[in-house]
Amino acid sequence: MKRLFTFLVVLALIGYLSFKGAVWWLADQRLAEARKAVEGAGVIDRGEIRSGIAGRLVLGNGGYQDFRLTQPVEFDRLMFDAGSPLALLSALLDPADLPGHWSLQAENLRLKLDTNMFRNWVTAGSDVTPALFSPVCGPDHRQHLGSGDLLRLGVSGVSGEALVIQRVDGVYGELTTVNAGSVDVDWPGARLNPLDLPGIAESTTSVMTVTLRDGGLMRRVAAYCSRESGVETGEWTSIVMDAFSEALRARGFSASDQLLALYRQWLTEGGELTLEVDPSAPVWGVPVRGGGEAEGASLDVRYNRSQVPDVYLTRVEPELPERPDAMLEPVVTGGGIDDSADIVAGWNARDKDDAESWIGQTVRVTLENGNVVEGRLVSVGDSRMEIARLTDGGEVAYPLAIRLIATFEVWRRGQTR
Numbered sequence: 001m002k003r004l005f006t007f008l009v010v011l012a013l014i015g016y017l018s019f020k021g022a023v024w025w026l027a028d029q030r031l032a033e034a035r036k037a038v039e040g041a042g043v044i045d046r047g048e049i050r051s052g053i054a055g056r057l058v059l060g061n062g063g064y065q066d067f068r069l070t071q072p073v074e075f076d077r078l079m080f081d082a083g084s085p086l087a088l089l090s091a092l093l094d095p096a097d098l099p100g101h102w103s104l105q106a107e108n109l110r111l112k113l114d115t116n117m118f119r120n121w122v123t124a125g126s127d128v129t130p131a132l133f134s135p136v137c138g139p140d141h142r143q144h145l146g147s148g149d150l151l152r153l154g155v156s157g158v159s160g161e162a163l164v165i166q167r168v169d170g171v172y173g174e175l176t177t178v179n180a181g182s183v184d185v186d187w188p189g190a191r192l193n194p195l196d197l198p199g200i201a202e203s204t205t206s207v208m209t210v211t212l213r214d215g216g217l218m219r220r221v222a223a224y225c226s227r228e229s230g231v232e233t234g235e236w237t238s239i240v241m242d243a244f245s246e247a248l249r250a251r252g253f254s255a256s257d258q259l260l261a262l263y264r265q266w267l268t269e270g271g272e273l274t275l276e277v278d279p280s281a282p283v284w285g286v287p288v289r290g291g292g293e294a295e296g297a298s299l300d301v302r303y304n305r306s307q308v309p310d311v312y313l314t315r316v317e318p319e320l321p322e323r324p325d326a327m328l329e330p331v332v333t334g335g336g337i338d339d340s341a342d343i344v345a346g347w348n349a350r351d352k353d354d355a356e357s358w359i360g361q362t363v364r365v366t367l368e369n370g371n372v373v374e375g376r377l378v379s380v381g382d383s384r385m386e387i388a389r390l391t392d393g394g395e396v397a398y399p400l401a402i403r404l405i406a407t408f409e410v411w412r413r414g415q416t417r
Contacts, residue, residue, distance in 0.1 A: 016053065019085060023051040026092035042066040047078075055084040057092075068119055076108035095194050103165045109175075110159035115148040115398055130247040135240045135267070137225035140372045145225060148389075148396060153224050155179055155217075166192050170204070181215035181270075201280040207300075211274045218270030237267055252318040253288065258310040262303060276300040283313065290315035352408040356380040362411040363387065367404050 031046045038044060047062025056079055063074035080102070082088040087099040134144040160177035170188040189204030226236035241264055248255055255263075266273060276299070278285030287297035289312055299311040347364060355363075355377065364374040365387065375389035378397055385405075386397045 214270035287312040347409040
């Protein structure tokens, strides 16, 4: 009897170690394939690989560095739960053979913010069509809310937890952050295939229910951006709404009064917003009136759990706003840019190759993509310069690639150089 018991214990131990070894090796192989699949877009750091006999695969202290971003996305624990050891082994052998029910959970998912989150080669592109949701946040109304503004608001990073659950009847996902609110997604009938992520839209004909909660962030953004823009909150909101309407017209649409009112309310107050959208439909399933299309239809929207009627778009002739000349041709007073000419108070264009001689002065640069940065010139190197902007907590420096600068201007107060 004792020998039988010992034999069973040894057999169980061998089976356990074999299972752990097989899971580790298969997981390492699948992650190596994933790294190779995304090597043109980023780098995966798989971290530590652990597993349990309950059918769970755990990655610890890993992350992902997207080449377009200056900061990586990191996590403390990423857990895939297949439901059983056999289902886990099957999924690792063939990622397309996932069980009918599984979950993926990320703990302490975090992204540290930087003054410039996107690489220079990403921001260099000039998109003629204006952005839909990009609030004005500066004295020049072409300046929009960015990661540098969030840093000055006290948001140094985004951290929280993420969860994706594949059910038999659809997909559920949520992302909950500490200081930037949360988003929940419920998509009945959807089937998530890790080998074909875009194919999820074709796996179901049901609409997706999306719930956004801002966690109080929008009120802070409205107060900060209106102060940075030098206007009252009401006037700032009107500026943002005008930009939103122009962006819609550039795409051939105009918003209903209720849609504009809803966006205005969300800008200034935030709250909970629930929408039913269809990613596979044009404009995400938002009803479009005009030309006999979707007459009388309205998007299913709830704001703070109250139904909002008459939310729709109307088809109009596309009207692309013209870019102001001042963005590319700053006003030069006096006799051009001749150093011997009298210079009156105002912005004066200078050669960016001579920028080093203006260190310590207030300058303004316009990038090739239209973005404007204004502040004190701190340093100039071979390939980039740094411009510091005064904030309540000190100065924040913006590194800018010199090759991406279209115009370089210096503020002069009635002096001659």
